[in-house]
Structures are given as structure tokens and as C-alpha cells.
Amino acid sequence: MDRSLKLQIYRNMILSRRLEERIAELIKAGQVGGFMHPGVGQEALQCAAIAALRRDDYLLYAHRGVAYWVARGIPLEKVLCDLAGREGGTNRGKGGVMRVVYPELGVLGESGTLGGCFPIATGAGLSIKVKGGDQAVLCFFGDGTSNRGTFHESMNLCAVRKLPVVFLCENNGWAVSMPTERSTAVRDIADRAKGYAVPGKVVDGNDPEQVYDAVVEALKRARSGEGPSLIEAKTYRLWGHWIGDPDSYRSREEVEKHWRHDPIPAFEEKLAKEGVLTDSMRSEIDAEARAKIDRAVEFMQKQPSPRPDSALEDVFA
């Protein structure tokens, strides 16, 4: 990764973290409803993987956090309006949390159930193949979600048809209150790739460079007609499962241990050592992020709620 790419990823990680903190405040103030699943702790892998995409690629994001949208460059105003149920959102305030759709950048939204992403990603991959393009699909999902039947059906079909899909598992060790080792027989989810004759790779999800390199390699394979890949990024969810989760199922020692591996200070330290990031740049990037969020919140607060008589608009095609 060159200097400017590292800084772009770092900027997106900071913007995502600050936005997440702001959304938590908006939820407490009753301005955003629904179950927001925070991505705090997982921004490195989300921002780095998305940085590897081309503008015309497709993205199926998971339910965890805002970094997918930030890194893909969806305007914050729109994201906030979606979350708050206001007209200015990508779905005009009718979708709520986790329903940001932005076809201009290949962002296909999220399925109503976990695991719905896999057949959608497979379908997008098939459409690319049928049309003869060289785009690719990046599909994020959690370790718990990898136990859905749709994962296995989709991996097999993508492998057999050599579809250009990169499956990226964010293994944060938990699915709500269920630790991965109690739900999943394999230690590394990437091992499942062997069952479909697909390459599987484990990376440190808190290291943006490892994630970026693995995604670049998988995208290259996808574009050249060699088919899908499975990447497992090991990470940790630093906040609760949703904003408001009492998080009583994890020990404080466990959570505190992982705060010491928070990817943001780790990346800051690395960039500082490399001479890429100075203290003054750090403060500037942080101030820029806060100012952007302030402007977006202000925009959102002025937007109306969708009119009741528009309930059936944009619903059927």
C-alpha cells in the first residue's frame, strides 16, 4: 500500500469510529431507532477490504457498523437519514438501520435475514459472468452467519461456475451471546473453502495491510475467471452486539484485553513509525471527521419523515 492509500484507509477508520460514537448518542437521544449493530473494533478490515474494490464492483455489506458505507463513499447525509428514517436517505427513510442501498457504487443493500447475502452475491456474480464483464463482488458476513445453509450452497455454486465473488468472513468470536467455538466445528472458517475446492485464507482483521493484500489477490483471481475465494479476517467486536446490549455474556477481562488491540491506535502507531502520520495530521483528520459528521447530522435533522401516503412508493418494481 502506498502512503496515500494508507492515509485514505486511516481517514475512513477515524470517520467510521466518530460516526459510530455519534450514532450511539443519537440513539440515546431518541433520534435514531431500531437495532444498530456497532462495528467498533472491526473498522480496519472493513475499510481496507473496500479500498481494494473498483467503483464498478458490487458490495454486499454485513450488519455490523457504518464503515462499509463510509469506505465506499456513500454521502454521510444519506446514511444518517436512512438510520433516522428521514426522506433524505438512500431509501427515502423507509429502510432504517442496515438498509442503505446505493446502486451507483454497487451497494446492493442487505437482506432481511442473515445469510441472504450469499445467494444475492452469487446472483450478482452470475450476472457479471453472463454479461462478460470483469467486475467482482465482495460479500461480508459474520462467523455465525457462515453456519447458514445459504453459505454452503452459494460457495458451491460460485466454485462450480467460477463466479467472481470474494467471501469475506469477519470472525469476531461471537454471534450475539454465542461464542464461535460453541456454534462452529472448525477452528478456522477459512478451512471450509477446501470443501469447495476454493482458496481459503486467514488474516489478522485488525491489520489493514494484511486484509488489503488478501482482498487484492482474491479480486485478481475473480476478475481473471478463476472463481471465488474465502478470506477469514480474525477480529473482535469491542462494543456490545447492539447499542444498548448489556453485554453480560462476556467477561470484562476479555473485552479489556481486546481493547488493547484496538486497530485504530495500532495503525496510528505503525503509520507514525513509517513517517506517514504526524501528531498534527492526526488532530486534523479527527477534526475533519467531526466537522463532516456535524454537517451531516444537521442536514438529517432538517429532513422530514416520509409521508404516510408514500408508504407504497418505491416498494414494488
Ligand SMILES: Cc1ncc(C[n+]2csc(CCOP(=O)(O)OP(=O)(O)O)c2C)c(N)n1
Ligand atoms: C437468519 C437469521 N437468524 C438470526 C438473526 C438474528 N441475528 C442478528 S445478528 C445475529 C448474530 C450474527 O453473528 P455473526 O454472523 O457472527 O455476526 P456478528 O453479529 O458477530 O457481527 C443474529 C443471530 C437474523 N438476523 N437472521
